[in-house]
Amino acid sequence: MALSRPRCPSPPPPALMLDELVEGILLRLHPDEPAYLVHAALVCKSWRRILSDAGFRRRYIDLHRSPPLLxxxxxxxxxxxxxxxxxxxxxxxxxxxxxxxxxxxxxxxxxxxxxxxxxxxxxxxxxxxxxx
Amino acid sequence: MAAPESGDGNNGAARMVTLISSDNTRFEVEAAAASLSQTLQLTILDGGGGGGDGIPLPNVDSATLSKVLEYCIKHAPAAANGGAPNATAVDRAELERFDNEFVNIDQSVLYSLIMAAHNLEIEGLQSLVAKKVADMIKGKSPMEIRRTLGFPDPTPEEQAEMNAHMLEYGWAYE
Incomplete structure (x- = not known):
């Protein structure tokens, strides 16, 4: 499996360079606090891209079942x-x-x-x- | 790691397999525990890893493999019960206690586990380490997240972009 090309000008540690590993982490941010996802989206460009992907949204809903009550x-x-x-x-x-x-x-x-x-x-x- | 004679399940002895870390350390472990790894499962089902042969794991060093196997050995009985539908509350509580303690480790070890769990496709471990990192970053600002996870300082362009977005999403910081 090839490592994703680092898109951030200042690259993250190697364990956080694979999109699917970062996605695994971000999927587990609890939906009761939507601000967590906003903060994560501002960490760097590649995290923003992962979070705005339709696939992420689908998997996030699958994992947490029901949308959060805001x-x-x-x-x-x-x-x-x-x-x-x-x-x-x-x-x-x-x-x-x-x-x-x-x-x-x-x-x-x-x-x-x-x-x-x-x-x-x-x-x-x-x-x-x-x-x- | 305990190393009883390799066998094929005869006389009640569990079948053992050998895994070889990137620094050439051999680990003998029950096949059921190693099979928590989707990557290893097929090889083991095909009879690999037994006898004098071992399965080489060029991407996992001995310190990390030892930690990974500690997880697999603890979780193998529950996994053998198909996710442990019959597990008692005590069993589940014990696994939860183990998991919490298991990820109470240095960040460099945690990162090695993230890579190993990914390479070996150990679903439960992948989930556990991802949850640990998520817990580390929740409630933190983007800059704090970067520092916590060991990102280098942002470039001026990245910093400017971060500031602009923070203005746009100011509600998230109140």
């Missing part, structure tokens, strides 16, 4: 208006917050990482990850 959406009622807030279940600060333009909206349901929010007139599907 948090939940909580409707906050204040002065007769309602606004959904994202409550993080992780120790890491959450990057998700509903756009400020959706005050007076309430969250109805969450499916597959998307949130259905509504006011009296409209229904909107919000994707917290992409903020669309």
């Amino acid at each position: 948090g939940y959406i909580h409707n906050i009622y204040q002065s007769r208006t309602c606004s959904p807030r994202f409550v993080s279940s992780s120790a890491t600060a959450s990057p998700f917050s509903p756009p400020t333009t959706i005050n007076s909206w309430g969250a109805l349901d969450c499916r597959h990482g998307r949130v259905l929010i509504h006011n009296k007139l409209r229904l909107v599907v919000w994707d917290p990850v992409t903020d669309d």
Whole structure:
């Protein structure tokens, strides 16, 4: 088996030069703390490439079975208006917050990482990850 | 390592095989333990490694092979039971205790084990050492991860790129 060509200008120790060995390590970073994967992605270019590979994503889901619960959406009622807030279940600060333009909206349901929010007139599907 | 007479399972004696490290040290070990290595399993099934012959392992030195075999000998009985579905909680707890202690080692030894477990395709050991490294880096910043794992200092370009990404993913550092 040939060693992968080192892509980092400052190469890692030999035991961490094979992509599949690095992948084996990164697969075992626990999904409950997504920040661990972000930190790992910033270590060097080759780690970033491994982590962004579709195969890695598939194997990560296979290994950890269910996607992690990053948090939940909580409707906050204040002065007769309602606004959904994202409550993080992780120790890491959450990057998700509903756009400020959706005050007076309430969250109805969450499916597959998307949130259905509504006011009296409209229904909107919000994707917290992409903020669309 | 105990070295009873090589046999073929006669008189209840377990079949033994000999493994030869890169520095020419011979290790006699039960075939069942060595067979935890997918790489060795076929050779052993074909009758290799017995008698005066040994299986040469040019990529594994004697210190590392000794450590690898310590793992294999401990895990062989459970592996023989097909992943030990009948193992008692006590057995499992004992294996877990062994595993935790087993990877409590110098980083250079850990790295040698990573390579050996990969070359010999010992699935349980690969998983154990990978988990150990993952535990070493969790909760650390990218720079701390680099230092912990023995990367050289980043080049100015790498450092700039790291800083830029950290700005983008600032939430992960709060």
